[in-house]
Amino acid sequence: MNNTFYITTPIYYVNDVPHIGHAYTTVAADVLARFARLRGQQVFFLTGLDEHGQKVQQAAHKAGIDPQLYCDRLAPQFENLWKRLNISNDDFVRTTQPRHTIVVQKTLQALYDKGEIYQADYTGWYCTADERFWTEKDVQDGLCPDCKRPVERLSEKNYFFRMSAYQDWLKRYIADHPDFIRPPSRRNEVLGFLKQPLEDLSISRPKSRLSWGIELPFDPNYVAYVWFDALVNYISVPGYLTNEPQFQTWWPADFHLIGKDILTTHSVYWSTMLASLGLAPPKTIFAHGWWTVEGEKMSKSRGNVVDPNAMIDQFGADAFRYFLLREVPFGQDGDFSDDAMVTRINSDLANGLGNLLSRTLTMIERYCDGTIPACGPSVHPVQETLIRQHAETLFTEVGNALATPEFHHGLQLCSSLMTLCDHYIETSTPWALAKQPDGKDKIATVLYHCSQALRHLSYVLYAFMPDTAADMARQLGLSWDFSQPVQPKWDDDTFPGTRIAKGRPLFPRIEGSTRSSNAAQTAIATKLNKGDLRVTDQHVPTPPSALSSATATPTPVAPQPSAPSVAAPITIDDFLKIQLKTATVLSAERVPNSEKLIKLQVDLGNEKRQIVAGIGKKYEPDALMGKRIIIVANLQPRKLMGIESQGMVLAAGEANVEGLITVLEDVAPGMKVK
Ligand code: MSP
Secondary structure: OOOEEEEEEEEEEOOOOOOHHHHHHHHHHHHHHHHHHHOOOEEEEEEEEEOOOHHHHHHHHHHOOOHHHHHHHHHHHHHHHHHHOOOOOOEEEEOOOHHHHHHHHHHHHHHHHOOOEEEEEEEEEEEOOOOEEEOOOOOEOOEOOOOOOEOEEEEEEEEEEOHHHHHHHHHHHHHHOOOOEEOHHHHHHHHHHOOOOOOOEEOEEEOOOOOOOOEEOOEEEEEEOHHHHHHOHHHHOOOOOOOHHHHHHHOOOOEEEEEHHHHHHHHHHHHHHHHHHOOOOOOEEEEEOOEEEOOEEOOOOOOOOOOHHHHHHHHOHHHHHHHHHHHOOOOOOEEEOHHHHHHHHHHHHHHHHHHHHHHHHHHHHHHOOOEOOOOOOOOOHHHHHHHHHHHHHHHHHHHHHHHOOOHHHHHHHHHHHHHHHHHHHHHHOHHHHOOOOOHHHHHHHHHHHHHHHHHHHHHHHOOOOHHHHHHHHHHOOOOOOOOOOOOOOOOOOOOOOOEOOOOOOOOOOOOOOOOOOOOOOOOHHHHHHHOOOOOOOOOOOOOOOOOOEOOOOOOOOOOOOOOOOOOOOOOHHHHHOOOEEEEEEEEEEEOOOOOOOEEEEEEOOOOEEEEEEOOOOOOOHHHHOOOEEEEEOOOOOEEEOOEEEOOEEEEEEOOOEEEEOOOOOOOOOOOEEO
């Protein structure tokens, strides 16, 4: 693996205070930077501000102050937010800094000298808000195709960059480098864009129209187009044309993280600019999705802009960081709401991580004199092996998820380990073991495994939630210095014997959440009666059907009529009332005194369920461990032989279960099945 890692965020316009969109990319970049440092890589993480151009000039004008003063007043808002969000950037560029402006001018001069920049007349449709010209075919009804604001006809002499000359090269480059533009949908979007002839790019603005910019070195009547200026930050800061040895260390960048709206400027303008300078393109440009707020586009006029500072005040920096990256797969659009945030914090952080740490440490205090115990005799070999394997591979697996990057999947892997531990505690019942003569040694085994898992989790989670991870490490009695990271080893025999220092809960539960995971109560009986889904259990004989479901849960609502052999048709709305989800089997055990019933604990990504299924004649419990199954997730819970079943497992079969239903791909647990 390359020992250096250079990652960038867009540089943000200083025309207003930061919002959730700015925080999103910056937190994502921070996680990748921190993870690379944990891996031992030398990291350069760059973020900053885009201070020139029309947007900033207009905002300053509105405020009635000089643009530079305006930027100077607003810049600390970004810098302070990054401090509060624990952003570990190595540099912070402002495009008005001489170290940047000098390189922009040198770059312009170099391209001008090479004949890559020329002067010409240009007439076109200009969008002031986007600061760009559009061609005739782009503009419909006199509106900018991007921001939908009116465009104006403008004719002026400008300087142009010969971008069109690089069209074929760029197409080939994208085709040959599948990782260059990601995710694949965005890559296809750019390839689609490149099917049209690429025009040359106007890279100047006459000072008469816009004075707030970097002066062209070869014509004092013009300033550089703000995008030409801004994109150069990715090379000016690491030392292009000013500190070549240092520049060679970092370039090409490993990741440019951007939002989907600035994909063209990065993948087309920037890549061709680099090509004309004889520089390699960045290794990956990743365009993430956009956040809406409670289903609506975020905007000042709607008054629904999410202020990251308010989120930190209300929920804490780590919880906000976690939410941003766990809630929505990176690359897709997501919806923000306070409710979603509270639900996520309560389920994953308070009930999940915080509770596991707290119960483990409480038991270590109670049963092991406040010291991490050494491993004793095995209590449940399969679960112990699973926990150990999961913990030992966690760093590598999360690293693989971050290579793409799939933050939500990395965090799901962490949650699965917590779920394994919770289940292990519940099934091994240390409190009951405490009453047995040899119980103390077995309790030691349970708490040894859980504290090992937590130790490994703390290391990995440092990238996502640095304060929380440091707190976890401290409470586990570890004197870790995350700035000099050393990956934990399971066999490290200095861990047992460590004195713990149990502290306050990591994430107190937030009361007043409006959501309930089991809330949906639907008319599933209708479907059952119509013969589309069948319930197999020890009481009700199963009639034949196209899609059979096997579970111990008998007909949940209505009495089961003698089923018709041909199912009556149902509407799609009827079908959509059934919530089907993927789930991973965490544990399975036979229900005492039943030949048929197996009690499963399953993981749904953000929650755990217990399901009693009538599959015991077909399967041995151990064969089910780790299997990916499909469940009906919104079935009213009910008791079978006194045990609550919170869902139904789907299986094929008629009178007998022939096989469980699964999915072809390795999809995450909790995914909707439709
Ligand atoms: N200054 C340019 C970038 C120059 S990079 C050489 C710019 N700045 S911006 O401040 O307008 O936007 C910065 C980033 O915020 C973009 O990546 C954009 O996608 C992101 N977001 C703005 N609103 C957003 C959401 N509602 N959701 C997620 N990100 C969004 O463009």
